[in-house]
Amino acid sequence: xxxHLISAAxxxxxxxxxxxxxxxEMARVSDRPIKKLPALRGRTICNLFFEDSTRTRxxxxxxxxxxxxxxxxxxxxxxxxxxxxxxxxTAQTLEAMGVDxxxxxxxxxxxxxxxxxxxxxxxxxxxxxxxTHQHPTQALLDAFTMRRRLVGExxxxxxxxxxxxxxxxxxxxxxxxxxNVDLLHTLGADVTLVAPPTLLPVxxxxxxxxxxxxxxAVLLKSDAVMMLRVQRERxxxxxxxxxxxxSRRYGLDGERMAKMPEHGIVMxxxxxxxxxxxxxxxxxxDRCTVVEQxxxxxxxxxxxxxxxxxxxxxAVSHARPTDSENK
Amino acid sequence: xxxxxxRGAKVLGGDVQDVLIDGETIAAxxxxxxxxxxxxVDAEGQILLPGLVDLxxxxxxxxxxxxxxxxxxxxxxxxxxxTSVFAMANTFPVADTAGVVEQVWxxxxxxxxxxxxxxxxxxxxxxxxxLAELGAMHDSAAGVTVFSDDGKCVHDAVIMRRALEYVxxxxxxxxxxxxxxxxxEGAQMNEGVVSAELGLGGWPAVAEESIIARDVLxxxxxxxxxxxxxxxxxxxxxxxxxxxxxxxxxxAEVTPHHLLLTDELVRSYNPVYKVNPxxxxxxxxxxxxxALADGTIDIVxxxxxxxxxxxxxxxxxxxxxxxxxxxxxxxxxxxTMVETGLLDWAGVxxxxxxxxxxxxxxxxxxxxxxxxEPANLTLVDPAYRGEVNPAGFASRSRxxxxxxxxxxxRVTHTFLRGRATLVDGKxx
Ligand SMILES: [Zn+2]
Numbered sequence: 019x020x021x022h023l024i025s026a027a028x029x030x031x032x033x034x035x036x037x038x039x040x041x042x043e044m045a046r047v048s049d050r051p052i053k054k055l056p057a058l059r060g061r062t063i064c065n066l067f068f069e070d071s072t073r074t075r076x077x078x079x080x081x082x083x084x085x086x087x088x089x090x091x092x093x094x095x096x097x098x099x100x101x102x103x104x105x106x107x108t109a110q111t112l113e114a115m116g117v118d119x120x121x122x123x124x125x126x127x128x129x130x131x132x133x134x135x136x137x138x139x140x141x142x143x144x145x146x147x148x149x150t151h152q153h154p155t156q157a158l159l160d161a162f163t164m165r166r167r168l169v170g171e172x173x174x175x176x177x178x179x180x181x182x183x184x185x186x187x188x189x190x191x192x193x194x195x196x197x198n199v200d201l202l203h204t205l206g207a208d209v210t211l212v213a214p215p216t217l218l219p220v221x222x223x224x225x226x227x228x229x230x231x232x233x234x235a236v237l238l239k240s241d242a243v244m245m246l247r248v249q250r251e252r253x254x255x256x257x258x259x260x261x262x263x264x265s266r267r268y269g270l271d272g273e274r275m276a277k278m279p280e281h282g283i284v285m286x287x288x289x290x291x292x293x294x295x296x297x298x299x300x301x302x303x304d305r306c307t308v309v310e311q312x313x314x315x316x317x318x319x320x321x322x323x324x325x326x327x328x329x330x331x332x333a334v335s336h337a338r339p340t341d342s343e344n345k
Numbered sequence: 346x347x348x349x350x351x352r353g354a355k356v357l358g359g360d361v362q363d364v365l366i367d368g369e370t371i372a373a374x375x376x377x378x379x380x381x382x383x384x385x386v387d388a389e390g391q392i393l394l395p396g397l398v399d400l401x402x403x404x405x406x407x408x409x410x411x412x413x414x415x416x417x418x419x420x421x422x423x424x425x426x427x428t429s430v431f432a433m434a435n436t437f438p439v440a441d442t443a444g445v446v447e448q449v450w451x452x453x454x455x456x457x458x459x460x461x462x463x464x465x466x467x468x469x470x471x472x473x474x475x476l477a478e479l480g481a482m483h484d485s486a487a488g489v490t491v492f493s494d495d496g497k498c499v500h501d502a503v504i505m506r507r508a509l510e511y512v513x514x515x516x517x518x519x520x521x522x523x524x525x526x527x528x529x530e531g532a533q534m535n536e537g538v539v540s541a542e543l544g545l546g547g548w549p550a551v552a553e554e555s556i557i558a559r560d561v562l563x564x565x566x567x568x569x570x571x572x573x574x575x576x577x578x579x580x581x582x583x584x585x586x587x588x589x590x591x592x593x594x595x596x597a598e599v600t601p602h603h604l605l606l607t608d609e610l611v612r613s614y615n616p617v618y619k620v621n622p623x624x625x626x627x628x629x630x631x632x633x634x635x636a637l638a639d640g641t642i643d644i645v646x647x648x649x650x651x652x653x654x655x656x657x658x659x660x661x662x663x664x665x666x667x668x669x670x671x672x673x674x675x676x677x678x679x680x681t682m683v684e685t686g687l688l689d690w691a692g693v694x695x696x697x698x699x700x701x702x703x704x705x706x707x708x709x710x711x712x713x714x715x716x717x718e719p720a721n722l723t724l725v726d727p728a729y730r731g732e733v734n735p736a737g738f739a740s741r742s743r744x745x746x747x748x749x750x751x752x753x754x755r756v757t758h759t760f761l762r763g764r765a766t767l768v769d770g771k772x773x
Contacts, residue, residue: 105659105663106658106659125662126662127533127543127661127662128543128545128660128662129660129661132614132659132660132661133660135614136658149545149662150544150545151543151544152544193544196542219540219541220536220541221537221541222541224541225541
């Protein structure tokens with residue numbers, strides 16, 4: 019395993035499969051009455067959030083606590099970009115306090131990379147989302163969710179070879195899309211991006227995926243469709259004419275969902291904007307994995323933290339739960 | 346008056362000659378000149394060039410003396426072989442009045458290392474709204490001839506037109522920082538494959554090219570001359586080439602870093618590579634080199650942009666844009682242009698001394714190396730090879746992208762009006 023987790027692109031296939039397998043073990047722990055492992059007892063992890071994200075922070079915090087780590091939450095809302103030195107200052111403070119790992123969320127693309135490579139701090143750095151760059155643990159939890167749904171719970175050691183995954187919406191501003199394209203390709207899946215041309219980055223033709231403007235055509239052969247969040251503030255920036263038009267062309271409603279293969283699932287990184295990008299009918303259907311994604315997020319983050327901090331031994335003894343207590 | 350004999354230098358890289366300096370002037374150029382009681386500089390194997398002229402330098406004084414002062418900046422210039430630099434107007438306060446430009450000009454004279462020719466702002470406070478007192482700046486002791494809102498683009502077409510027209514009255518030139526503001530909102534690096542991957546706001550080539558296209562047409566329309574700062578794209582080259590073929594009075598500059606570095610380097614997220622205009626692609630770099638060689642791009646200008654360590658030692662988004670350039674410019678040009686066979690040393694003298702002096706009307710600079718001319722000269726050891734070590738910079742700032750990179754050539758001596766400002770690589 020690598021020392022830091024900055025980008026999904028840094029993961030080899032074997033690294034990624036190891037994380038997914040470890041996540042499976044962590045998920046089984048979470049099904050037990052006592053959901054706690056002693057793996058990181060005595061270790062201190064700092065959640066360094068320069069950008070608000072309650073969901074991601076809580077997910078990491080839950081993961082850290084289930085591994086018995088000591089947790090420091092540090093919110094430095096909005097202070098960094100206006101004053102350049104604060105990331106470095108904060109890093110050095112954490113270093114002096116002897117933290118064992120830093121989970122960082124930042125509005126500036128590249129901030130976690132800089133933190134990991136600038137020599138400001140020695141501890142492993144885990145990227146919890148940076149600007150419009152990467153959100154690798156999100157990609158891992160998505161991949162885990164897909165593997166469970168599309169391959170099965172006994173998919174240990176397997177990847178997503180041959181699975182057809184479609185990402186729909188604001189690719190341009192989405193770190194989730196970037197991370198997913200990288201990771202899903204590494205795991206052998208065929209990825210297609212669907213968006214209006216204004217919401218696709220220049221250079222997307224060099225990405226390891228296909229691009230389409232036509233959602234209906236792609237839906238027919240999608241094993242999973244992941245809807246990306248469209249930020250309301252984009253509405254006035256001429257990325258698309260109106261909410262209604264966006265919804266007609268790129269929104270997912272029940273009728274559209276019905277075009278998918280029967281086993282096909284609908285994913286969303288949350289929070290969902292019901293109505294415009296996804297209708298309530300779709301969001302509440304049992305094909306929609308949003309709630310599972312949240313639960314799997316904790317397990318994935320446990321796996322990542324465990325592997326980065328704990329070592330290469332299996333997290334849980336190899337004695338598989340034979341009693342099917344988790345079924 | 347002191348006399349100096351530069352013995353055995355290749356003048357402009359060509360014939361080996363002796364050059365005798367008497368007082369402020371070149372007294373004689375020839376072979377086997379008698380040293381008499383002159384101080385002899387043994388220049389065997391070295392290239393003698395006219396003192397370099399930089400049409401685009403940021404000296405930061407007044408206002409950001411923690412980055413650079415006129416004194417430290419001119420010392421850096423002397424180390425780089427420059428005898429004249431044009432100081433950009435984006436200081437605090439902005440150089441948009443006779444008072445500020447005269448202050449900068451006087452500080453340059455007092456430094457004694459390099460002539461400083463202030464550039465005046467085109468608009469008040471660089472705000473792009475109201476023309477600054479261009480005539481008063483021209484009539485001041487500083488005698489301003491070049492006007493620029495550099496750092497910002499004069500994006501209002503009417504203001505640009507008026508500025509181009511107005512400076513015709515006294516032979517001035519408007520130097521445009523071509524950057525369409527709406528197309529570069531939130532831009533942090535070249536828009537392309539790398540920006541898409543890194544999730545950094547893209548700066549499309551067309552944001553530069555569209556302004557250049559507009560401005561050459563405006564210059565044609567009003568019959569004025571326009572200078573385009575720091576071209577960075579292949580498309581910009583094409584537009585300037587077209588404009589020149591059409592007879593439009595346009596000149597253009599390229600920075601050393603745009604002749605060497607590409608946006609691939611941004612993958613490091615190291616803000617030392619954050620610069621405006623941004624580093625582009627390999628294809629752009631090659632087009633810029635060719636254009637400099639064939640004269641489409643007239644000059645090399647450093648865009649020397651000093652920033653203190655803390656403004657760069659942070660995350661990419663928060664970092665200041667710009668890199669220092671005075672002390673490495675000639676080495677980069679040797680590396681990218683001379684050693685690739687694109688330009689000989691006479692060509693270097695043309696692009697880094699003669700032409701910039703001509704565009705900026707810098708009196709006494711960029712002159713031929715011949716008897717009777719002002720003794721503004723630079724000696725270069727082209728055989729030198731060494732790693733760039735910013736610890737040795739005279740600039741107050743160290744934001745160089747070349748730290749640890751091996752570059753050829755070293756300026757050994759610089760003479761400003763017959764006085765050595767640099768001797769054996771050390772400031773005098
Ligand atoms: Zn500029």
